[in-house]
Amino acid sequence: MTTSELRPASNSLRWTISDCLAMTGRNVRRLMRAPDQVVFTLLSPIMFTLLFRYVFGGAIRGLGNINYVNYLIPGIAVQTAIFTAGNSGFALAEDRGKGFIDRLRSLPMARSAVLAGRVSADTLSNAVGLFIIIAVGVAVGFRPESIPGLLLGVLLLLGFALATCFIFALVGMYASNVQTVNAATFPVIFPLTFASSAFVPTSTMPSWLRAFADHQPVTIVINAVRALTIGNVSSAQREQLFAGQSTSSLVIQSLLWALGIGLVFGSLAVRRYNSTSI
Amino acid sequence: MVADSLVKTFNGTVKALDGVSFEIPQGTVLGLLGPNGAGKTTAVRVLTTLLKPDSGRASVAGIDVVARPQAARRVIGLAGQYAAVDEALTGRENLLLVGSLNHLDRRARQQRATDLLDRFDLSDAADRTLKTYSGGMRRRLDLAAALVARPPVLFLDEPTTGLDPRSRIDLWSVISDLVNDGTTLLLTTQYLEEADRLADQICVVDHGRVIAEGTASELKDRLGGTLVEVTLDDDGLAAAAVGALSGVGDDHDSVKREGSVVRVATATGPATLTEVVRRLDAAGIEFAGLQLRQPSLDDVFLALTGHAAEEAATAPKSKPSRRQKEPVS
Ligand SMILES: Nc1ncnc2c1ncn2[C@@H]1O[C@H](COP(=O)(O)OP(=O)(O)O)[C@@H](O)[C@H]1O
Ligand SMILES: [Mg+2]
Numbered sequence: 001m002t003t004s005e006l007r008p009a010s011n012s013l014r015w016t017i018s019d020c021l022a023m024t025g026r027n028v029r030r031l032m033r034a035p036d037q038v039v040f041t042l043l044s045p046i047m048f049t050l051l052f053r054y055v056f057g058g059a060i061r062g063l064g065n066i067n068y069v070n071y072l073i074p075g076i077a078v079q080t081a082i083f084t085a086g087n088s089g090f091a092l093a094e095d096r097g098k099g100f101i102d103r104l105r106s107l108p109m110a111r112s113a114v115l116a117g118r119v120s121a122d123t124l125s126n127a128v129g130l131f132i133i134i135a136v137g138v139a140v141g142f143r144p145e146s147i148p149g150l151l152l153g154v155l156l157l158l159g160f161a162l163a164t165c166f167i168f169a170l171v172g173m174y175a176s177n178v179q180t181v182n183a184a185t186f187p188v189i190f191p192l193t194f195a196s197s198a199f200v201p202t203s204t205m206p207s208w209l210r211a212f213a214d215h216q217p218v219t220i221v222i223n224a225v226r227a228l229t230i231g232n233v234s235s236a237q238r239e240q241l242f243a244g245q246s247t248s249s250l251v252i253q254s255l256l257w258a259l260g261i262g263l264v265f266g267s268l269a270v271r272r273y274n275s276t277s278i
Numbered sequence: 279m280v281a282d283s284l285v286k287t288f289n290g291t292v293k294a295l296d297g298v299s300f301e302i303p304q305g306t307v308l309g310l311l312g313p314n315g316a317g318k319t320t321a322v323r324v325l326t327t328l329l330k331p332d333s334g335r336a337s338v339a340g341i342d343v344v345a346r347p348q349a350a351r352r353v354i355g356l357a358g359q360y361a362a363v364d365e366a367l368t369g370r371e372n373l374l375l376v377g378s379l380n381h382l383d384r385r386a387r388q389q390r391a392t393d394l395l396d397r398f399d400l401s402d403a404a405d406r407t408l409k410t411y412s413g414g415m416r417r418r419l420d421l422a423a424a425l426v427a428r429p430p431v432l433f434l435d436e437p438t439t440g441l442d443p444r445s446r447i448d449l450w451s452v453i454s455d456l457v458n459d460g461t462t463l464l465l466t467t468q469y470l471e472e473a474d475r476l477a478d479q480i481c482v483v484d485h486g487r488v489i490a491e492g493t494a495s496e497l498k499d500r501l502g503g504t505l506v507e508v509t510l511d512d513d514g515l516a517a518a519a520v521g522a523l524s525g526v527g528d529d530h531d532s533v534k535r536e537g538s539v540v541r542v543a544t545a546t547g548p549a550t551l552t553e554v555v556r557r558l559d560a561a562g563i564e565f566a567g568l569q570l571r572q573p574s575l576d577d578v579f580l581a582l583t584g585h586a587a588e589e590a591a592t593a594p595k596s597k598p599s600r601r602q603k604e605p606v607s
Pocket of ligand 1: 313315320321
């Protein structure tokens with residue numbers, strides 16, 4: 001058999017899709033073979049759930065008639081989505097470090113498939129992680145007001161998770177190992193997830209912090225998911241919980257943030273991937 | 279395959295490639311021989327489209343790798359310096375993934391994976407994850423992955439570095455077979471013995487430059503045919519021996535000392551051997567060992583670079599007779 005018979009031209013859309021699927025499959029398989037890694041990522045959100053539900057929850061004020069656990073779980077879910085997205089950075093740094101990316105680069109595959117396969121796999125793993133976290137939430141008393149609202153919230157969250165994967169992927173394209181990815185992202189992730197409405201209403205924060213917390217994307221997404229799951233609230237509560245914003249406005253802002261983050265970091269990551277070789 | 283005046287500088291200062299040129303006729307093997315840091319991997323990375331050269335041209339099977347990288351990727355196979363296989367997958371899954379990314383259809387890639395696993399003696403381990411593989415098995419799988427799409431041009435970057443002698447010899451025979459199938463091969467190595475054994479032509483590289491090229495025997499001829507090697511008890515005695523032996527051999531700088539060993543390059547081995555014994559005897563210098571041998575590529579390297587090939591010491595020490603070029607069959 002000659003080479004040309006064996007390897008057809010690879011510039012068609014069909015090959016691009018098949019390459020993306022092959023890479024996603026490989027990445028998912030890796031995740032399934034190391035479930036401890038996924039479980040480990042879920043450990044801290046689960047601990048936070050228990051801690052805030054049972055230890056701090058009783059002391060949190062400013063929620064009116066809203067049950068704190070219903071307030072808490074959307075925050076935990078967004079935190080889970082961000083932590084799980086971190087794997088995009090870790091796994092890319094590892095693949096680069098081990099020379100696996102070099103092997104891929106020497107193949108006539110679609111270049112976009114490396115990144116696409118990575119973020120797809122991590123978004124799938126995010127779906128599983130969110131399912132587990134919501135199940136834990138239900139076990140400790142989380143009762144979403146509407147199931148369609150919950151499903152919409154999860155979809156929104158997955159879109160945001162996908163965008164977040166690109167941020168980590170970009171870091172993973174520069175960092176030489178997992179520790180570096182961690183060190184580079186932790187100082188950003190930590191304030192974004194905690195200086196947010198995840199655990200306490202921003203109305204309880206000092207005004208300078210509240211100004212930041214109310215407008216940063218993590219709060220926007222948490223509030224959107226919360227607004228979708230918590231049901232009707234009075235206008236006073238809307239003022240306190242969501243800085244007066246309507247559910248639809250929160251959802252649209254979340255989508256715009258996800259789109260913006262995905263486009264900016266996605267194209268930076270693609271640029272980086274392409275620039276390091278011919 | 280052609281590399282023409284390749285230059286690659288890292289961080290503005292490290293000249294990894296400083297004008298490297300070589301040519302590999304179709305179906306032949308070029309050994310790129312050099313110590314750690316010589317620029318071998320960088321040369322391979324340029325030729326396999328992984329790295330853009332600062333200047334110079336590179337082509338594989340007539341395809342310019344900078345202008346048409348994707349076309350070049352269709353004709354090359356690469357087994358890099360570190361086995362680039364996926365630890366978490368099985369041997370078969372690794373080959374199927376590469377087959378899929380080479381766009382072989384399902385039947386073709388399954389058949390190919392089975393054939394390669396068989397050929398590389400990995401059938402028993404085919405469905406185990408690589409965590410259970412030995413270093414030699416990983417290397418073989420990595421090589422198999424490079425061969426999935428039957429590339430006519432193959433790159434092997436230090437394929438046996440870090441392997442035990444037994445695995446090294448196994449891998450050599452596999453590579454010899456490949457070469458018989460007509461594959462064009464660029465092989466890099468720090469092991470002089472390996473280049474001698476596998477390559478038709480050898481390029482010696484050091485500090486990003488080709489400092490010598492030719493067949494193994496041509497390179498050996500540069501040292502003047504035969505070596506008389508005298509081993510003494512210490513460096514001082516060896517220095518004295520160099521004095522006593524001045525003028526022996528083919529020309530004024532035929533006598534060289536390395537530690538407590540003195541070597542005399544000569545075209546007329548036995549006569550020189552007698553002369554050496556006579557002179558040392560006359561000077562009253564006792565020696566611990568004396569032998570007449572063909573120069574090894576280690577000697578060539580030492581003569582060319584003025585320093586030993588750093589890693590050569592870790593290569594399995596072999597008797598001079600094994601260093602003779604064996605017909606690759
Ligand atoms: N990505 C890189 N960044 C900076 N320096 C590099 C890089 N790759 C190689 N080098 C340097 O270039 C030189 C040649 O390296 P390399 O081609 O790996 O040598 P070899 O494969 O012969 O051991 C070395 O000095 C090495 O440190
Ligand atoms: Mg190298």
